[in-house]
Amino acid sequence: MSFCPPAHLFIFTGMEAIALATILQYLVYGLQLGSVYALLALGYTMVYGIVGMINTAHGDFLMIGALGTYFIAKLFDSMSIDGTYPMLAVGCIILIATVMTGGIAVGVEAIAYRPLRNKPRMIALITAVGVSMFLTNFPRALPFIGPNPRPFPTLFTPKTFNVLGASITSTQIIMIVLAAVTMLALDRLVAKTKIGAQMRAVSMDKDAASLMGINIDKVISITFFIGGALAAVSGICYASVYPQVEVYMGSWLGNMSFVSAVLGGIGDIRGAMLGGFILGIAQIFATAINSTFGYAVGFIILIVILLVKPAGIMGKVTIEKV
Amino acid sequence: MKTTNAKTMHPLLRKFGPLLGCIVFYVVIMLLRKADIINGYYMQVMLFAGVNVLMTASLNLVNGFTGQFCIGHAGFMSLGAYGAAVITTMVFKSNSIPEAAQIPVFLLGLLCGGIVAAIVGALIGIPSLKLKGDYLAIVTLAFGEIVRALLRLIQPIGGARGMIGIPNYANFFWIMLFVVLTLWLLRNLIYSSYGRAFIAIRDNEIAADAMGINTTKYKIMSFCIAAFIAGVAGGLYAHVLSFIQPDSFGFVKSADYLVYLYAGGSGSLTGSVVGAVLLTILPEVLRFLATWRLVLYAIILIAVMLYRSEGLIGGKEVPFLRIKRSSLYEQPLFGRKKNGLSEE
Numbered sequence: 252m253s254f255c256p257p258a259h260l261f262i263f264t265g266m267e268a269i270a271l272a273t274i275l276q277y278l279v280y281g282l283q284l285g286s287v288y289a290l291l292a293l294g295y296t297m298v299y300g301i302v303g304m305i306n307t308a309h310g311d312f313l314m315i316g317a318l319g320t321y322f323i324a325k326l327f328d329s330m331s332i333d334g335t336y337p338m339l340a341v342g343c344i345i346l347i348a349t350v351m352t353g354g355i356a357v358g359v360e361a362i363a364y365r366p367l368r369n370k371p372r373m374i375a376l377i378t379a380v381g382v383s384m385f386l387t388n389f390p391r392a393l394p395f396i397g398p399n400p401r402p403f404p405t406l407f408t409p410k411t412f413n414v415l416g417a418s419i420t421s422t423q424i425i426m427i428v429l430a431a432v433t434m435l436a437l438d439r440l441v442a443k444t445k446i447g448a449q450m451r452a453v454s455m456d457k458d459a460a461s462l463m464g465i466n467i468d469k470v471i472s473i474t475f476f477i478g479g480a481l482a483a484v485s486g487i488c489y490a491s492v493y494p495q496v497e498v499y500m501g502s503w504l505g506n507m508s509f510v511s512a513v514l515g516g517i518g519d520i521r522g523a524m525l526g527g528f529i530l531g532i533a534q535i536f537a538t539a540i541n542s543t544f545g546y547a548v549g550f551i552i553l554i555v556i557l558l559v560k561p562a563g564i565m566g567k568v569t570i571e572k573v
Numbered sequence: 574m575k576t577t578n579a580k581t582m583h584p585l586l587r588k589f590g591p592l593l594g595c596i597v598f599y600v601v602i603m604l605l606r607k608a609d610i611i612n613g614y615y616m617q618v619m620l621f622a623g624v625n626v627l628m629t630a631s632l633n634l635v636n637g638f639t640g641q642f643c644i645g646h647a648g649f650m651s652l653g654a655y656g657a658a659v660i661t662t663m664v665f666k667s668n669s670i671p672e673a674a675q676i677p678v679f680l681l682g683l684l685c686g687g688i689v690a691a692i693v694g695a696l697i698g699i700p701s702l703k704l705k706g707d708y709l710a711i712v713t714l715a716f717g718e719i720v721r722a723l724l725r726l727i728q729p730i731g732g733a734r735g736m737i738g739i740p741n742y743a744n745f746f747w748i749m750l751f752v753v754l755t756l757w758l759l760r761n762l763i764y765s766s767y768g769r770a771f772i773a774i775r776d777n778e779i780a781a782d783a784m785g786i787n788t789t790k791y792k793i794m795s796f797c798i799a800a801f802i803a804g805v806a807g808g809l810y811a812h813v814l815s816f817i818q819p820d821s822f823g824f825v826k827s828a829d830y831l832v833y834l835y836a837g838g839s840g841s842l843t844g845s846v847v848g849a850v851l852l853t854i855l856p857e858v859l860r861f862l863a864t865w866r867l868v869l870y871a872i873i874l875i876a877v878m879l880y881r882s883e884g885l886i887g888g889k890e891v892p893f894l895r896i897k898r899s900s901l902y903e904q905p906l907f908g909r910k911k912n913g914l915s916e917e
Contacts, residue, residue: 305707307828363875370882372707373642377835378878380828385871392864506718506824513711543733547722550715557712561704 272416277535283423283492285531286430290485291508292515292523293437294478300518301454301474302368304375308359309482310505311386312352314498316483317403317490318390320348324404341406349483356479357472359386365468368457383502391498400497403490426488433481434524441520446473454518507534510549514556516566525564595753602745616745618857620813623748624806625849627755629833630842631802636831637839638763639795640775642710645717646803646830649690651822652720653804654811655730656686658739661812663730679742683808690804691797693720698796702789717827724819735818736811743812751809755802756842760894762798763842771795775840836877838884842894847886 291313298306323344330340363382367375390396409420441447449470452460461467489504490496511530515522530549538545556564602619605611611619628650635643660682670678697716704712725733762768770791773781782788811817837848855873859866877885 305710363879366879367882373636373831373835373839374878374882376644377832378875380832381871381874381878384867385875388864388867388871392868510711510715513708517707541726543722543725547719550718550722553715554712554719557704557708558700561708 270416275415275417277539278532279417279419279423281532281535282427282528283531284535285528286426287485287489287504287527288508288511288531289430289524289527290433290481290488291504292512292527293434293520294481295509296512296515296517296520296523297437297450297474298478299512301450302364302471304364304372305379305509306364306478307376307379307505307509308383308386309478310501310503310508311383312356312479312482312501313486313489313504314496314501315355315386315390315486316348316352316479317486317496317500318396318498319351319483320344320406320487320490321401321403321496323347324406335405335408344406345484345487348487349480352483352486353476353480356475356482360472360475365471383505387498387501396498398498400495403494403496405494406487406491422491426492429484429488430524430527433484434520437477438520446470450474507549510553513563514553516563519563519565522563522565595749599746599749606745617813618854620743620745620748621810622850622853623745623752624810624813625830625833625853626752626846627806627809628803628830629837629845629849630755630759631799631806632830632834633839633842633845634759634762634771634802635795635799636834637841637845638768638775639771639792640778641792641795642706643713643796643799644710644831645713645715645824645827646799647822647824647826648713648717648720649694649800649803650807650810650826651724651817651819652690652693653683653686653807654817654822655724655736655807656689656804657682657808658686658736658811658817659730660685661742662736662739675740675742679740679747679812682812683805686808687801687804690807691801694796694800695793698793702792714824714827717822717824721819721823724822731818733819735816735821737816739811739815739817741812741815743809748809748813751805755805756846756894759802759842767791767794832874835884836874838886838889841884841886841890843889843891844884844886848884851885 291309294312295306295309298304298309324336327336327340327344330336336344359382363378364375367378391398407422407425409422411418411420412424413419439447441450449460449465450473452463452465453467453470457467460470485508486500489500507530508527511526512523513526514530515524515526517523530552533548533552534545537548560566602611606616628646632643632646635641635646661678665674665678697713702709724730730736763771770781770786773784773786774788774791778788807822833848833852834845835848836852837846838844856866856870859869862869881887
């Protein structure tokens with residue numbers, strides 16, 4: 252199991268001439284990677300905020316989303332013309348993959364996490380490690396999936412635009428906008444709607460929320476569904492720009508998105524978004540200097556920020572009452 | 574280890590029984606090895622089980638007895654492994670030193686590895702102990718990954734390719750000796766006044782602080798001791814495998830030790846031994862399943878956590894790892910109902 256980003260992720264090695272165009276180009280790559288982290292971190296942070304557990308299996312939902320999309324696209328093969336799909340088919344593929352991953356996330360919660368809700372949180376973390384191991388190795392052991400990487404089908408045909416010498420594709424724009432819009436929508440959902448109020452209540456005090464007539468199981472299931480669905484979307488985004496899917500892709504992406512969620516203040520939706528973009532940009536720029544350093548820089552930023560602001564950028568320090 | 578009631582035993586047997594048991598165990602294993610009933614592969618698995626016991630027991634000191642969350646323990650292990658391997662392979666060229674000097678060099682290497690890990694443990698402990706709970710866990714995770722990335726950058730020790738040609742000094746005798754020494758040391762530590770301070774911090778940090786326990790000092794001490802043991806374990810690991818590379822000490826390895834600890838039962842040294850030994854052997858036993866091996870391993874792990882979440886041993890100790898002060902065990906570790914969120 253590798254926790255290192257694959258080499259094809261970072262195209263730049265060695266310091267090139269610093270020009271505005273180069274910096275802009277790095278920024279585009281940073282935002283692109285950051286939007287993948289941000290979408291994944293949103294799910295991480297919501298689950299943490301409501302259930303209070305670190306779901307280490309969250310990165311594997313991304314893998315399931317991407318692999319699922321690959322196989323569903325195979326099913327829709329007859330509709331494709333020269334390897335490209337009509338818009339309707341793309342919509343169907345993405346919808347099915349997203350709903351399926353959300354359903355798997357709900358199932359995982361019901362089977363593995365729900366019985367442990369009142370146990371110390373380390374127990375839930377160990378179970379999550381087991382779930383992550385299962386979700387990685389089960390597809391790997393299935394004969395028709397296996398451990399080999401597969402080329403991801405082209406769902407969107409990208410158009411390339413030129414901005415001040417840096418090139419940006421339509422896929423990248425969709426990804427970045429999608430991450431921002433999802434963040435805003437989730438933020439509004441939690442702040443304004445009825446289910447959002449229920450989520451906040453469960454997050455604050457499960458017992459009291461239960462006494463007020465909130466169906467805790469339902470609220471937590473919905474949270475896991477949203478988290479799983481967002482992970483699938485992020486997996487599709489990732490596989491669209493780095494077109495390769497394999498069973499191990501979830502582990503290091505999951506780790507990095509976890510770091511982004513903590514960086515922004517875990518449990519805070521806007522923080523997860525901010526953390527994801529900061530991490531993505533920092534990683535791309537650091538990789539331009541040295542590829543190993545690019546992986547470590549996220550963790551170094553994390554430690555520095557936690558030492559200055561112990562609850563992350565947007566997080567609030569809670570005072571323990573005795 | 575026997576499970577007879579400690580109170581009915583002769584005092585002399587109680588005192589020297591464990592030592593005698595260890596010697597008998599060692600002799601039996603060596604005889605079986607001579608008779609080739611235990612082949613080289615079984616021996617290798619046993620050596621790794623010993624290293625894993627050391628790692629799990631040291632992690633238990635931090636997570637199980639002091640109540641801190643360290644999820645980057647493999648970082649300390651890698652520091653120890655590299656520290657020891659640099660001493661034995663680079664400072665004293667292993668193939669050019671006389672036979673008699675090998676063991677002192679090996680021990681010196683282990684000591685240096687342990688000290689490096691302990692110093693780094695203190696360095697990471699001092700600033701990060703103002704963080705609590707999950708945030709501390711995340712800093713230790715980040716620490717483990719940073720160590721791994723830095724080791725990949727240092728070219729003289731092999732960079733990402735790793736170090737090869739480390740002499741395999743660590744035979745069954747040394748592993749066994751260090752396991753017994755560590756368990757003995759940890760048992761005595763946990764029942765000393767230091768250990769009571771650790772347990773007080775675990776049970777309620779604010780109350781411990783109010784009772785005049787210098788919580789920061791004891792937390793750093795716990796981190797340092799655990800890091801030292803992990804460093805020694807890393808040194809042994811390097812001298813068993815004779816090849817180390819930074820990527821083998823990633824988060825996966827740290828997660829393995831957490832799994833051993835909590836599946837065996839945290840807050841119990843017996844649990845650490847049982848968890849580490851059983852879960853080291855289990856994947857090897859399942860090897861006939863080929864690719865389905867890790868699937869079944871994962872299912873067993875989830876089932877253990879669901880149906881016996883206090884761990885296989887669940888906070889109990891065998892008599893030899895328990896000192897008479899039974900009051901410490903009156904309350905089962907996971908007996909209290911706790912709400913996951915209001916735990917902090």
